[in-house]
Amino acid sequence: MLKEFNLGLGDNQVKLELPEEQVIHVVEGKHADAITDVPAAVKAALNNPIDSPPLNEVVKTGDTVAIIASDITRQWIKYDQFLPSLLNELNAAGVPDSNIKLVVSLGAHRHHTDKENVLVYGQEVVSRIQIEQSYAPASEDFIHVGTTSRGVETYINKHVVNADKVILTGGIVYHLMAGFGGGRKAIMPGVAGYSSIQGNHSFCLHDVVGQGISPSCISGKLAGNNMHEDMTEMAAMAKPAFLLNAVFTPEGKFARFVAGHWYNAWLDGCKTVEEIFGVPISAKADLVIASAGGFPKDINLYQGSKTTDNAYMAVKEDGGVIIILLECRDIMEPPDFSGWFNYESLYDREIALRKAFTVPGFIALKTGLMASKVPFIIVTLPENKDFIEKAGLIAATTIEEAMAIAEQKLGRKDYTITVMPHAANTVPLLQD
Numbered sequence: 001m002l003k004e005f006n007l008g009l010g011d012n013q014v015k016l017e018l019p020e021e022q023v024i025h026v027v028e029g030k031h032a033d034a035i036t037d038v039p040a041a042v043k044a045a046l047n048n049p050i051d052s053p054p055l056n057e058v059v060k061t062g063d064t065v066a067i068i069a070s071d072i073t074r075q076w077i078k079y080d081q082f083l084p085s086l087l088n089e090l091n092a093a094g095v096p097d098s099n100i101k102l103v104v105s106l107g108a109h110r111h112h113t114d115k116e117n118v119l120v121y122g123q124e125v126v127s128r129i130q131i132e133q134s135y136a137p138a139s140e141d142f143i144h145v146g147t148t149s150r151g152v153e154t155y156i157n158k159h160v161v162n163a164d165k166v167i168l169t170g171g172i173v174y175h176l177m178a179g180f181g182g183g184r185k186a187i188m189p190g191v192a193g194y195s196s197i198q199g200n201h202s203f204c205l206h207d208v209v210g211q212g213i214s215p216s217c218i219s220g221k222l223a224g225n226n227m228h229e230d231m232t233e234m235a236a237m238a239k240p241a242f243l244l245n246a247v248f249t250p251e252g253k254f255a256r257f258v259a260g261h262w263y264n265a266w267l268d269g270c271k272t273v274e275e276i277f278g279v280p281i282s283a284k285a286d287l288v289i290a291s292a293g294g295f296p297k298d299i300n301l302y303q304g305s306k307t308t309d310n311a312y313m314a315v316k317e318d319g320g321v322i323i324i325l326l327e328c329r330d331i332m333e334p335p336d337f338s339g340w341f342n343y344e345s346l347y348d349r350e351i352a353l354r355k356a357f358t359v360p361g362f363i364a365l366k367t368g369l370m371a372s373k374v375p376f377i378i379v380t381l382p383e384n385k386d387f388i389e390k391a392g393l394i395a396a397t398t399i400e401e402a403m404a405i406a407e408q409k410l411g412r413k414d415y416t417i418t419v420m421p422h423a424a425n426t427v428p429l430l431q432d
Helices: 038-047 072-077 083-092 114-121 123-128 194-204 226-237 264-277 301-312 335-342 346-355 359-373 382-390 399-410
Strands: 002-009 012-019 023-026 065-070 100-107 130-135 142-147 153-157 165-171 242-248 254-260 278-281 287-291 321-325 376-379 394-396 417-420 427-430
Touching (some): 065 072, 065 083, 083 100, 083 165, 114 123, 153 226, 194 226, 194 359, 301 321, 301 335, 335 359, 382 394, 394 399
Parallel strands (some): 023 417, 065 100, 065 165, 321 376, 376 394
Antiparallel strands (some): 002 012
């Protein structure tokens, strides 16, 4: 009996029929109801916080408040829909707009234009409060606040350090290095100095030079994740007073707001992310067939890296094969990712990354390391063949061609299959 699947590739759907008895898992996220009244949900979260007094008891009349908010690379957080409610609650608690600054957590990303501030935070927010941008390389803007137990000197933006109260905002999703996004990431890398970011991110690399990446810094893992633990120590040094984070539905709408203690409320939000996007699997498969879910999630290989990473978590490392549908209409974008594949070897890529860490460089290294262990067959546009092969992957132009290559590599017909139709968002969790 054949089971039919429709998998996204760019703007199209690719039809695939597979023997039902060979499919051991179909990895899909769970349904989550979208919040219909966002201001009411935000107000309820702020007034009924987790492990903290309500916001109106945390701030005092006349306090200066720094709200840390993510930059344009996190536009999916939809700040314009909930920041006004946060400002209104601060006003009601005795903090006027003139005492509030929004600090853009650029990390080492480029500055926003004025138009981009409006795009990300909304005209109302931009009109009401002062906006400052925390740009890591501008060392004069950062103050030394301590050293982590792992020896990383911690520098935090002066607008955050000098505020009476600091509020962290953001969105919680799975993160392929820090376990989960949101929470403490508003501080590190958000408003941390460049040397602090480099020091923290170096924990993603293996202790031994030449061994590639740390096995502890992976999606969904917090306990024993050096990067996350170091990040958390840095965030504590900023003495955050409160947190407001959003969790999303598989369709990108608000599913939940968590507020309260900057760590414990965030951790509660991580559990919700795991409930929605973490999918239990009982065994790894010989063949994993995954789609990012189509455009824009498969616009380039960099965006597609969430899909490759999640698919890898579902495949047998010994003898398994992965097929991924990634159209990659902008295959060479962004240049600070694609350029990493110019290194002759994975070792050279790793050494360059140790000298100057970047997230695109880490993803390029991880992509190469995964492909060195398990064959990745990418169903993509014909013109992407050279770049895909340069990246250490196998190019195919149709799902039929990809299946033929996979069967040849598996060397048998009785292989097990896991299908991941929305692999950019779903994380397979192997049950013990």
